[in-house]
Amino acid sequence: MGLLTILKKMKHKEREMRLLMLGLDNAGKTTILKKFNGEDVSTISPTLGFNIKTLEHRGFKLNIWDVGGQKSLRSYWRNYFESTDGLVWVVDSADRLRLEDCRQELSSLLLEERLAGATLLVFANKQDLPGALSKDGIREALALDSIKTHHWCIIGCSAVTGENLLPGVDWLLDDIGARIFTAD
Amino acid sequence: MIMEAPVASDGVTSTGYRETVKIPDRLLRRDQDRLEEAVRRKEAKENLSVSEEKIDHFSSAFNTEKTVIEELLSVCSEADRDQLSRVLEEVTSRIQQLQKFLNDSTVFLTQYELRQAQASLQKLQCGLEEKRDEFIPKKKFAFRSRNIGANMSKVIKPIRDQPASSDSGSSDGNLGVVSVVYAEQCGFSNAHSQVLTKEADEIQQRDVLLSHLTNCKVRLLGSPSTLHIKHVRDSEILCGPVSSSVFVDQCTGCTLAVPCQQLRTHNTTDTQVYLHVTSRAIIEDCTGVGFAPFTWSYDGIDADFKLAGLDFERNNWNQVDDFNWLAAGTPSPNWTVIPALERKCTWE
Ligand SMILES: Nc1nc2c(ncn2[C@@H]2O[C@H](COP(=O)(O)OP(=O)(O)OP(=O)(O)O)[C@@H](O)[C@H]2O)c(=O)[nH]1
Numbered sequence: 388m389g390l391l392t393i394l395k396k397m398k399h400k401e402r403e404m405r406l407l408m409l410g411l412d413n414a415g416k417t418t419i420l421k422k423f424n425g426e427d428v429s430t431i432s433p434t435l436g437f438n439i440k441t442l443e444h445r446g447f448k449l450n451i452w453d454v455g456g457q458k459s460l461r462s463y464w465r466n467y468f469e470s471t472d473g474l475v476w477v478v479d480s481a482d483r484l485r486l487e488d489c490r491q492e493l494s495s496l497l498l499e500e501r502l503a504g505a506t507l508l509v510f511a512n513k514q515d516l517p518g519a520l521s522k523d524g525i526r527e528a529l530a531l532d533s534i535k536t537h538h539w540c541i542i543g544c545s546a547v548t549g550e551n552l553l554p555g556v557d558w559l560l561d562d563i564g565a566r567i568f569t570a571d
Numbered sequence: 572m573i574m575e576a577p578v579a580s581d582g583v584t585s586t587g588y589r590e591t592v593k594i595p596d597r598l599l600r601r602d603q604d605r606l607e608e609a610v611r612r613k614e615a616k617e618n619l620s621v622s623e624e625k626i627d628h629f630s631s632a633f634n635t636e637k638t639v640i641e642e643l644l645s646v647c648s649e650a651d652r653d654q655l656s657r658v659l660e661e662v663t664s665r666i667q668q669l670q671k672f673l674n675d676s677t678v679f680l681t682q683y684e685l686r687q688a689q690a691s692l693q694k695l696q697c698g699l700e701e702k703r704d705e706f707i708p709k710k711k712f713a714f715r716s717r718n719i720g721a722n723m724s725k726v727i728k729p730i731r732d733q734p735a736s737s738d739s740g741s742s743d744g745n746l747g748v749v750s751v752v753y754a755e756q757c758g759f760s761n762a763h764s765q766v767l768t769k770e771a772d773e774i775q776q777r778d779v780l781l782s783h784l785t786n787c788k789v790r791l792l793g794s795p796s797t798l799h800i801k802h803v804r805d806s807e808i809l810c811g812p813v814s815s816s817v818f819v820d821q822c823t824g825c826t827l828a829v830p831c832q833q834l835r836t837h838n839t840t841d842t843q844v845y846l847h848v849t850s851r852a853i854i855e856d857c858t859g860v861g862f863a864p865f866t867w868s869y870d871g872i873d874a875d876f877k878l879a880g881l882d883f884e885r886n887n888w889n890q891v892d893d894f895n896w897l898a899a900g901t902p903s904p905n906w907t908v909i910p911a912l913e914r915k916c917t918w919e
């Protein structure tokens with residue numbers, strides 16, 4: 388079996404979406420993924436490579452990619468850009484020290500040609516912590532209002548309590564769905 | 572576990588047989604379990620051989636394609652402009668396909684194979700970009716500069732106007748946003764040869780920062796949500812249970828004792844960590860980091876373990892992942908277990 392045959396077999400199915408979840412290390416990406424899937428979140432380790440989960444939601448098949456955010460892994464992020472429908476950018480809202488770092492990483496992602504067509508959902512995570520910056524604080528710190536190249540939305544959430552995870556993903560699906568599935 | 576197979580799970584496995592049959596539930600369930608176990612074993616066996624086969628297949632397909640791309644890249648020359656752009660296009664699309672092939676194969680690859688494949692792809696991508704730069708430099712430059720320019724004017728300007736903050740930890744003169752934030756940061760900064768203590772109510776469920784300390788003794792008698800330790804030298808830091816992560820960055824010659832859910836250690840040397848960690852510790856760009864089990868205690872620490880949601884029974888202090896050392900089989904030279912006889916056992 389040659390490479391092309393394999394590729395054909397892996398052809399994109401209908402109503403299937405690919406979501407790429409990125410953010411600095413410790414933002415809570417893996418915790419969000421597991422919480423969304425109803426798994427235990429108390430034993431999660433820092434991600435050494437990535438996790439993939441395929442789940443059904445509202446009749447869509449979601450392929451969610453959660454890639455580790457440690458510095459040494461960030462150069463690999465670009466290996467995952469291909470055919471991404473939705474980019475989920477996760478922010479640790481209590482980590483005020485690294486907001487600038489966070490803004491820079493996000494803004495360079497948005498320059499990537501291969502992410503040009505993707506919808507952006509920003510999760511201002513860890514809202515359950517008393518020291519967390521509000522969703523509007525994060526919006527300002529990341530200069531989201533200057534983004535003109537992507538559809539975007541910011542949602543304050545907590546991966547630990549599960550608050551607002553679903554509304555976030557629903558918004559993302561609606562936005563992507565409106566773009567790719569109504570066309571045909 | 573690093574990689575998980577895709578599972579189409581919402582946790583809704585249905586067990587509809589119960590309503591219709593009169594055999595006692597308990598028996599039925601046992602029978603069902605037995606059947607399921609048999610199926611599971613059979614599947615596990617099949618999966619194993621299938622996945623070995625798949626890996627072989629993957630490696631040979633991947634390497635063949637990689638060689639083709641390398642050859643294509645090596646024949647690029649400026650002689651024939653038309654041909655050059657065709658070749659570069661061809662290479663671009665082949666790299667994309669190969670990446671997709673890798674992405675779709677990740678479910679059955681091991682972490683090691685994956686990292687290697689990723690590294691190869693990255694090399695190919697760099698090779699391609701080099702060729703592009705070499706032969707078609709102008710176009711790329713124009714594209715980049717326009718985009719960055721647009722962003723800069725909006726974002727960086729207002730930030731530059733702000734006074735620089737005292738923490739010089741992260742990159743270039745940035746940190747405008749961060750100064751908004753400093754007023755509320757809880758912790759200790761810029762101290763030398765001092766004993767520094769915080770009681771529970773000052774740090775409970777807070778994001779706590781210790782930075783630029785030298786030769787200090789720090790006691791945090793409570794349960795922060797996150798603890799950052801940055802630019803600390805020759806100091807001893809003892810802290811109560813941290814509900815999420817402890818960050819250690821640019822520290823040297825320190826002794827730390829802390830329970831937490833995750834430990835993330837960066838750019839740190841010659842430091843001893845007395846650790847209780849319920850998931851795992853990682854190190855990145857570190858050398859000479861020693862680990863031993865957490866032994867410090869204070870009045871009320873049990874309650875703080877509960878508050879932090881940490882399992883007292885579960886301590887993975889000696890399971891450390893080194894992000895700079897992914898060779899399968901050989902242990903990282905960058906960290907060690909502190910020999911039992913050399914461990915500190917009394918704390919003042
Ligand atoms: N309080 C609180 N803690 C959270 C929340 N989400 C994640 N955490 C904690 O933050 C830490 C990091 O979470 P992870 O999910 O491992 O972060 P990550 O983004 O996957 O990190 P990398 O894998 O290194 O990229 C863990 O200790 C989590 O328990 C949240 O909403 N609230």
Ligand SMILES: [Mg+2]
Binds near residue numbers: 417453456
């Ligand atoms: Mg993770």
